[in-house]
Amino acid sequence: xxxxxxxxxxxxxxxxxxxxxxxxxxxxxxxxxxxxxxxxxxxxxxxxxxxxxxxxxxxxxxxxxxxxxxxxxxxxxxxxxxxxxxxxxxxxxxxxxxxxxxxxxxxxxxxxxxxxxxxxxxxxxxxxxxxxxxxxxxxxxxxxxxxxxxxxxxxxxxxxxxxxxxxxxxxxxxxxxxxxxxxxxxxxxxxxxxxxxxxxxxxxxxxxxxxxxxxxxxxxxxxxxxxxxxxxxxxxxxxxxxxxxxxxxxxxxxxxxxxxxxxxxxxxxxxxxxxxxxxxxxxxxxxxxxxxxxxxxxxxxxxxxxxxxxxxxxxxxxxxxxxxxxxxxxxxxxxxxxxxxxxxxxxxxxxxxxxxxxxxxxxxxxxxxxxxxxxxxxxxxxxxxxxxxxxxxxxxxxxxxxxxxxxxxxxxxxxxxxxxxxxxxxxxxxxxxxxxxxxxxxxxxxxxxxxxxxxxxxxxxxxxxxxxxxxxxxxxxxxxxxxxxxxxxxxxxxxxxxxxxxxxxxxxxxxxxxxxxxxxxxxxxxxxxxxxxxxxxxxxxxxxxxxxxxxxxxxxxxxxxxx
Amino acid sequence: xxxxxxxxxxxxxxxxxxxxxxxxxxxxxxxxxxxxxxxxxxxxxxxxxxxxxxxxxxxxxxxxxxxxxxxxxxxxxxxxxxxxxxxxxxxxxxxxxxxxxxxxxxxxxxxxxxxxxxxxxxxxxxxxxxxxxxxxxxxxxxxxxxxxxxxxxxxxxxxxxxxxxxxxxxxxxxxxxxxxxxxxxxxxxxxxxxxxxxxxxxxxxxxxxxxxxxxxxxxxxxxxxxxxxxxxxxxxxxxxxxxxxxxxxxxxxxxxxxxxxxxxxx
Numbered sequence: 117x118x119x120x121x122x123x124x125x126x127x128x129x130x131x132x133x134x135x136x137x138x139x140x141x142x143x144x145x146x147x148x149x150x151x152x153x154x155x156x157x158x159x160x161x162x163x164x165x166x167x168x169x170x171x172x173x174x175x176x177x178x179x180x181x182x183x184x185x186x187x188x189x190x191x192x193x194x195x196x197x198x199x200x201x202x203x204x205x206x207x208x209x210x211x212x213x214x215x216x217x218x219x220x221x222x223x224x225x226x227x228x229x230x231x232x233x234x235x236x237x238x239x240x241x242x243x244x245x246x247x248x249x250x251x252x253x254x255x256x257x258x259x260x261x262x263x264x265x266x267x268x269x270x271x272x273x274x275x276x277x278x279x280x281x282x283x284x285x286x287x288x289x290x291x292x293x294x295x296x297x298x299x300x301x302x303x304x305x306x307x308x309x310x311x312x313x314x315x316x317x318x319x320x321x322x323x324x325x326x327x328x329x330x331x332x333x334x335x336x337x338x339x340x341x342x343x344x345x346x347x348x349x350x351x352x353x354x355x356x357x358x359x360x361x362x363x364x365x366x367x368x369x370x371x372x373x374x375x376x377x378x379x380x381x382x383x384x385x386x387x388x389x390x391x392x393x394x395x396x397x398x399x400x401x402x403x404x405x406x407x408x409x410x411x412x413x414x415x416x417x418x419x420x421x422x423x424x425x426x427x428x429x430x431x432x433x434x435x436x437x438x439x440x441x442x443x444x445x446x447x448x449x450x451x452x453x454x455x456x457x458x459x460x461x462x463x464x465x466x467x468x469x470x471x472x473x474x475x476x477x478x479x480x481x482x483x484x485x486x487x488x489x490x491x492x493x494x495x496x497x498x499x500x501x502x503x504x505x506x507x508x509x510x511x512x513x514x515x516x517x518x519x520x521x522x523x524x525x526x527x528x529x530x531x532x533x534x535x536x537x538x539x540x541x542x543x544x545x546x547x548x549x550x551x552x553x554x555x556x557x558x559x560x561x562x563x564x565x566x567x568x569x570x571x572x573x574x575x576x577x578x579x580x581x582x583x584x585x586x587x588x589x590x591x592x593x594x595x596x597x598x599x600x601x602x603x604x605x606x607x608x609x610x611x612x613x614x615x616x617x618x619x620x621x622x623x624x625x626x627x628x629x630x631x632x633x634x635x636x637x638x639x640x641x642x643x644x645x646x647x648x649x650x651x652x653x654x655x656x657x658x659x660x661x662x663x664x665x666x667x668x669x670x671x672x673x674x675x676x677x678x679x
Numbered sequence: 680x681x682x683x684x685x686x687x688x689x690x691x692x693x694x695x696x697x698x699x700x701x702x703x704x705x706x707x708x709x710x711x712x713x714x715x716x717x718x719x720x721x722x723x724x725x726x727x728x729x730x731x732x733x734x735x736x737x738x739x740x741x742x743x744x745x746x747x748x749x750x751x752x753x754x755x756x757x758x759x760x761x762x763x764x765x766x767x768x769x770x771x772x773x774x775x776x777x778x779x780x781x782x783x784x785x786x787x788x789x790x791x792x793x794x795x796x797x798x799x800x801x802x803x804x805x806x807x808x809x810x811x812x813x814x815x816x817x818x819x820x821x822x823x824x825x826x827x828x829x830x831x832x833x834x835x836x837x838x839x840x841x842x843x844x845x846x847x848x849x850x851x852x853x854x855x856x857x858x859x860x861x862x863x864x865x866x867x868x869x870x871x872x873x874x875x876x877x878x879x880x881x882x883x884x885x886x887x888x889x890x891x892x893x894x895x896x897x898x899x900x901x902x903x904x905x906x907x908x909x910x911x912x913x914x915x916x917x918x919x920x921x922x923x924x925x926x927x928x929x930x931x932x933x934x935x936x937x938x939x940x941x942x943x944x945x
Contacts, residue, residue, distance in 0.1 A: 140850060141851060218790075
């Protein structure tokens, strides 16, 4: 090769391989996508702007009217400061897939949420885009990829580049919604359960009034039925009949005329004025008791000595198997005044020893009366010289025939309690504290909570657990957390949050599902917990994520806990 | 221009050393210089796996995906090698100094649509030192036929990043510095030589781009070159042995030798 050919050869090589000069602006950019804000897609590509990540609001299942189960996902999306004006968006929705991690509208094995399940929110003239959607008919325990999309007036489809990946619920440690109770929404209804497992609720308070109707829940067919409405006419001395925030127990008569009486005790009217008057409902005769002062009137229930509200009532047996019907604590008002105080006293209805009632012009007759049963104290067993403790709107749950759990509520010092007392009667028939159940620090002290007790077998292990949750904290925030105390391990555990609303004043009880879908398909326990009605609020961007009691409203939804 | 000057000086140096070598007699059979000049062919398309690195298009920032795992990127090398053959004539060592220009190119497309694409090229200028073992079944000197295996170490003098986007005519170029590059990179070499043609495959274990490079910007740590790994390069070169072998096999070379030694070409 001639040297003279070398230089052009080298120059040719240099040209072929190309030279890169420092110039211009880069065509790549690194954007940090954190969990809260992403870049939104537009015009088949991307918009400038920021968006909150698609949020999974609900991942749950419900029981339909035909008793089929419906697994569903509910999402909410919010985009702001987008360059493309909102009216350039003609459609929005969600697309999902079980296999494709970046689902698209026409992608393989991809589906979109039904259009009728997409809701626009917010002002369409703004540059904010806010919408939500839900999809039903999904499968249990399945992996889903889902993300939002927007179709502009240019017919371009844009996707949120961050896909939500979630697994739908499995039927264990889960709350699911049952058919809506066909009663008016209400809170602080008065409830009691018969020995046969039927739960009756009376009264309660909506946003505008108190009720005087009686309903029963039958777990066998998951139905709510209105049993009766208390009429004012014959209840002159038992007013107000429209009431809430009272208590009730079921008294079983084993006499010749066997009957079960629901004692409706204390409470307050819509204005918040406590009452001392009580009345009964006869399950056998399907009627409310008249309170005419008549000799041997079985319908007569002695009033309390003072008006009481936010009380508890329960049935408990003595060591010698005698049933004791107890009521107490709560807020006591000095009649004729506006002064009130939390009363630690618990009374029992003395069905054995009557008092002689004398009324002029009438024959003397005997009536049952309320007698002091005792008080709980901070130091353990009852003693006159120890500090008694009482609570307003505490919970009481039956453990067995001889023990109950009493706890939480507002104390006389204004503080809310989070301690629960396992209570029984001693050999002399006095209340005694068997054990204190003290939740961990994360448990918020509360009042007006919901609670129940379940004893069940799951996957070969037996569980003996007390459940408590929801309620209202001292700052007026409603709660939806739920906790379980395991008697076997003596430990507390936070379980799934209850439903989609933060609530207080719900009714709660235990039921038995004999052969439902979960028992048959998943061998789930038959014992379940129910939390229904109450006053609640669902935090969302539209209410500024409020959980305040003042913003809440009465509800009629029913939630079942599957352990 | 600066690079061209460097190359020319390099060549002159090689020629001078090689010319001196041609005077050697039998000693030159075992130890001799050679001039290497040729092209290298890069076939890798290293992918930036950082998902947060997006294509900054005219219509916004879009996720990218690599369009094809292979891309052809030419380069060149020029230098001098010193051959030290063993007395058995069947093996030897080859080392030297080369100036190498090599690179890699990757094409990206927008992931969620077919709107845009972008080609990104990284090109390095390096001084390379090959260290190869030569061996063959027969006399490796007679036909200059042997297999080479060894390593090639690069000292990367400068690395440039270039981008050409489909949505803009202007090209982008930037010189990478500091932590963005690996000053040294190493290839494993396997090839063969027949006559004056040398072909070898170089697999780069460590790329000249530092894929672990981190930049802190506005409180956020970024990894702009994450996932960009080494690749395969095929070197095709003229390996001109500056020894008696050349003048025996090439009349032009013989004439040059005679002229240099003041002799007649006839």
